[in-house]
Amino acid sequence: MDWLDEIKWDANGLLPVIAQERGSKDVLMFAFMNRDALAKTVELGEAVYWSRSRQRLWHKGEESGHIQKVHELRLDCDNDVLLMTVTQLGQPEADASIACHTGRHSCFFQRLEAGRWQAVEPVLKDPEHIYK
């Protein structure tokens, strides 16, 4: 597909992807996709990443239930970074959605304060109860 060919995949065939929540506009996470992952993401309308640690496609939420519904894809000026607008599903009873494997809303929960990284967002659900 032409639109996939326009992307400048890196030396490992990967594309950095930023997932931003619709509505709150919070940046939830950052991960990578390869060509198959991006094609699958568009096909399903749900985020499918490439797991570098497991070296396989990773349909976000496949274990946790924390699926990301995809609304919009945007490519940057260099055609080598993707910004994705998502709705983070799977935890409707929590105060906020949960994207992070630590049970927090966003993966970006460590803030630099006076020369130290401080965790500043609460754990909304114990990871032991997310990954049963």
Add this chain to the structure above:
Amino acid sequence: MDWLDEIKWDANGLLPVIAQERGSKDVLMFAFMNRDALAKTVELGEAVYWSRSRQRLWHKGEESGHIQKVHELRLDCDNDVLLMTVTQLGQPEADASIACHTGRHSCFFQRLEAGRWQAVEPVLKDPEHIYK
């Protein structure tokens, strides 16, 4: 400095960085920092990236005037991606701030529509007038 040692720099000594605008919460750009760039960013309170193409520190705005004032730094759960809250300076007369070298507000201006990447954000200033 301890907080720099806690970061998991990649094989090239780099850290992916997402710049998000304070207020609008728009994701403006994505770039990399090395250890020196991040230390300098914190020292100046302004974004200093590592330019991979030029292989040198890149004080964003040094040519264009489009300085990024840095408000907050957040590290992700794996200690290998940085989210930075910024105010994009340098173009107070425009309808929106300009972060992209194409003269657009954000680098993420190409939206996937019906299988094509479409430029959906206006050029606010001709790049020829940005880089004199």
